[in-house]
Amino acid sequence: MGIETSDDAAIYKITDEIAMIQTVDFFTPIVDDPYMFGQIAAANSLSDVWAMGGEPAVALNIVGFPNCLDPSILGDILAGGADKVKEAGAVLVGGHSVQDDEPKYGLCVSGFVHPDKIFKNFGCRPGDALLLTKQIGSGVVNTAIKAEMASASAIEEAERVMASLNKKAKQVVEKYDVSACTDITGFGLLGHCVEMASASDVTFEIQVRDVAYFADAIDYAKMGLVPAGTYKNKGYSIGKVETGSVEEHYLDLLYDPQTSGGLLISVPSASVQDMMRDFAQAGMDTEVSVIGRVSTKSDKLIRLF
Structure with missing residues (x-):
């Protein structure tokens, strides 16, 4: 899969039976509750895998967090994300964090799909x-x-x-x-x-x-x-x-x-x-x-x- 049609994620064919879906997304808080923010950000990041017809398998946290905030807030954000990854049937295997002036959170997600069952964002037919x-x-x-x-x-x-x-x-x-x-x-x-x-x-x-x-x-x-x-x-x-x-x-x-x-x-x-x-x-x-x-x-x- 290329970038010509602005599709939702990258696809890398591994075998005739397995292709890997790769996507990443993160953003700043859109709700006040940190646990809910973690849930929403994770659901958003996982979505592209399903939009391509696959199932998520592995996720990594991506975090930006200010030194001036209580670390417990970050703990709640990560807990919300972890619970959504578990609900998705995937495994959370760590991630990476940096100090930032504004909180940011999301996931890098890898999933799998059969190469013949990929959902594409083109191919609509009249009718x-x-x-x-x-x-x-x-x-x-x-x-x-x-x-x-x-x-x-x-x-x-x-x-x-x-x-x-x-x-x-x-x-x-x-x-x-x-x-x-x-x-x-x-x-x-x-x-x-x-x-x-x-x-x-x-x-x-x-x-x-x-x-x-x-x-x-x-x-x-x-x-x-x-x-x-x-x-x-x-x-x-x-x-x-x-x-x-x-x-x-x-x-x-x-x-x-x-x-x-x-x-x-x-x-x-x-x-x-x-x-x-x-x-x-x-x-x-x-x-x-x-x-x-x-x-x-x-x-x-x-x-x-």
């Missing part, structure tokens, strides 16, 4: 349905949290969903003939849709109101509680999107940078009903939504309705 396995709007909700305007229910949902592993979703997806798959992170839903549609030489038709959003996220977006990354994402790809009459607050949410977001899957429409049944039976604690369809390429990569 496919587009499914999303987590609700979006975490950046908007986190902005509301920083402004001390978020409700308790919105905070609980955001933390729960961001800390949720994409493991169960991947285990459902792999049973079907998946055309393409990626996970939604910093470029926002539309940014990743643009990448996938461009690499597949197709156009995505997105039904904006069919997308699952975090509780209160629409209200917060209407209030202007939008992170700076949203505007950077818009500037990158807005010319490739036909927005139609979609309201600005929906655009803000669709471009909202996500932390530990869900999987975006392109799959034959005939499989959707069975997949949604399997998602429901998997006991996931996130919302799965059918957000649109793939059509033949037009003058825009994305059309919003």
